Amino acid sequence: MALSGSSEQNAHPAVVLVNGAGGAELTGVHELLTDGFHTPSILLTARDLSAQAVGLDPETGTLEVAGRRVRPAVVWTRHCAPDTLTAHARPAGSVTALDAVACSRFLAQLAAAADVTVPGPAPLGTDQLRQARPLGVRTPRTLLTTDIAASARSLGAARVIVKTPDFRLVEPDPERWASHLPVVLDAATATGHPGRPVVLQEYVEHAAELRVYHLDGGLCAFQVRQPTPAARWTDPDVVTVTRVECPAAVAAAVRTLATAWGLRYAAFDLLLTSAGEVVLLEANPDGDWLFYQRRAGWTGMSFLAAVMVRQLFVEATSRGGRSDARTAT
Incomplete structure (x- = not known):
């Protein structure tokens, strides 16, 4: 493969979705974009970086995958940290630490070359809680x-x-x-x-446990009922998930945090107390949704995610859209 400085002239804009390790959320988004919205898109996994010819020209932002040359307008990456890529490699042990670091860095460079990236930056771990408090959101x-x-x-x-x-x-x-x-x-x-x-x-004693998905300003909320915090993994059939209207106070808290952190996408886990107070547990930029929509008997989250990506693609590629989207993280 040879990517030249003139390669950008032959590259058409496209969406690039990366399922790094674990989960098939972006597989469904890719299918909807391709078959439903007729949006040019590429689905990559970490395995693809070693199984087929892939090249990136950081200067022009041109990506070539198995002979297909595109300019990444929107890039969405999930679970691309080196330790995750190593742990989920199949067969086990087939990805070395060096391989995982190289793949992770390649995908980070791919995201940096895109016009628009999803999910966007976010503080890690307990730093989220520290930053949420001054923004008026209670945390445990x-x-x-x-x-x-x-x-x-x-x-x-x-x-x-x-x-x-x-x-x-x-x-x-x-x-x-x-x-x-x-x-x-x-x-x-x-x-x-x-x-x-x-x-x-x-x-924290609470009246409701909520998982709220932030999709570039849009919200999708589920109420979760489970006998123990581990039930999803130990006995998923006892977990009840219901699609609900997002309470106003919860919506305000989620949008405040997402705006402050520059997040286009994240899964927010929150509690709502009997007094109506919102408590943030976590905002996961790689948060999954297939389990929740399956338990709710409602497949709309995959559709909403595809709609978000489609809109970001249109904005990034249309005249009068994002004037210099590379400044938008």
């Missing part, structure tokens, strides 16, 4: 700890929840999930030294 009191008992007592809450964030991304084998699953404990009797830092939070 949170500690990072290797001593669950001592931290639970110092938190001053009656009950606490212990979490290992993103455990599925680096441990793909469900048989090894037991010690990583979120669990609610009475603070007075909580014990444990997990041997690694975990997130320990106050357990």
